[in-house]
Amino acid sequence: MKLVLAKSIGFIINLLVYVSPKRAAFLAIRLFSKPRKGKHTEEATDFLNTAFQEEVFLKDRSIMTYRWPGKGETILLVHGWESNAFRWKSLIDSLKLKNFNIVAIDAPAHGKSTDKSFHIIDYAEYIHLVSRKFKTQTIISHSFGGLATICFQYKYRLPELKKIVLLGAPSNLKDVMKRYTKLMSYNSKVIKAINAFYLNQYGHLPEYYNVAKFTQDLNSSGLIIHDLTDPIVPYQDALDYKRHFTNAKVISTKNLDHSLKSREVEEHILEFVTNQIIIFS
Known part of the structure; x- marks a missing residue:
C-alpha cells in the first residue's frame, strides 16, 4: 500500500470512528489482515x-x-x-x-x-x-x-x-500493530477500537502477545x-x-x-x- 493511499484511507477511518467505532475497527482490522499477495x-x-x-x-x-x-x-x-x-x-x-x-x-x-x-x-x-x-x-x-x-x-x-x-x-504483536497504526496515521479512538476488537475476539489486548517473553x-x-x-x-x-x-x-x-x-x-x-x-x- 502506497504511503499516500494509506494516509488517505486512515483519514477516512479516523472520521468514521466518531460515527461507529465498531465499523471503524472492522475496516482497520480488515485492511491489516487482508493479504494482497500470497497466491500460487x-x-x-x-x-x-x-x-x-x-x-x-x-x-x-x-x-x-x-x-x-x-x-x-x-x-x-x-x-x-x-x-x-x-x-x-x-x-x-x-x-x-x-x-x-x-x-x-x-x-x-x-x-x-x-x-x-x-x-x-x-x-x-x-x-x-x-x-x-x-x-x-x-x-x-x-x-x-x-x-x-x-x-x-x-x-x-x-x-x-x-x-x-x-x-x-x-x-x-504490540509493536507490529504500532507500526501499522503509524503507517495509517490512525487517531487514538481508532487504536482504542482496534484494541477492543482483539479483547473481544481473543480475550487479550495486543500487548499481551509479547512472544519473546x-x-x-x-x-x-x-x-x-x-x-x-x-x-x-x-x-x-x-x-x-x-x-x-x-x-x-x-x-x-x-x-x-x-x-x-x-x-x-x-x-x-x-x-x-x-x-x-x-x-x-
Whole structure:
C-alpha cells in the first residue's frame, strides 16, 4: 500500500470512528489482515503438486498442507505474511536429501487455504492442529509465522516439539500493530477500537502477545536468524528474543533483507536440524 493511499484511507477511518467505532475497527482490522499477495504462481503449483496435499480444518475453515514423506523426524515449515509454502522450495530440496519427513502449509488467506483474512492468533491455532496431526519435532518459521509458532507452543506446550527456528520473526504483536497504526496515521479512538476488537475476539489486548517473553520457559531449543538491516521487522526484535529465549542461538546476517533467502541461511538451518556442519559445494 502506497504511503499516500494509506494516509488517505486512515483519514477516512479516523472520521468514521466518531460515527461507529465498531465499523471503524472492522475496516482497520480488515485492511491489516487482508493479504494482497500470497497466491500460487504456475511454478509454485507445479512444485507443490509433487507433495501429498491434505486440508486441515478448524471449524468451517481450512488450510492446505503439503507433505514430502521421509524416514527421519518431521519438520514443519511455516511461512509469513503474503507468502505461501513455495517460499521453502530450496530448503525443502535440501531437507529431502537428508530424508526428513517434511510438511509445509499455506496460511489462512494464502496459497490454497480458505478464508479471506489472516489473523496471527488464528494462524497459531492452525499450526497447533498441524503439529499434532503430523507429530512435529521441528518447526522452521519465517516472519509472522514465527510469532504465531511461539504463541501456539506457549499455549499448548507440545512435548515432542524439540526445535524451533525463527527467521526474521517479530518479538511482539504490540509493536507490529504500532507500526501499522503509524503507517495509517490512525487517531487514538481508532487504536482504542482496534484494541477492543482483539479483547473481544481473543480475550487479550495486543500487548499481551509479547512472544519473546513467552520463550523464556519453553523446553524447545531455538535458532534465531535475523538480518541487521531488516526493513520490515527491526533487528531489535531478535535482541528481544535473545534476552528471553535462553536455550536459543542468535545468528545475525547482513544485506539479506527480510526474506533471508540464501545458501548461508540454509546452511545454518541444516546444521541446527541435523546437529552437524553443513558445507554447500
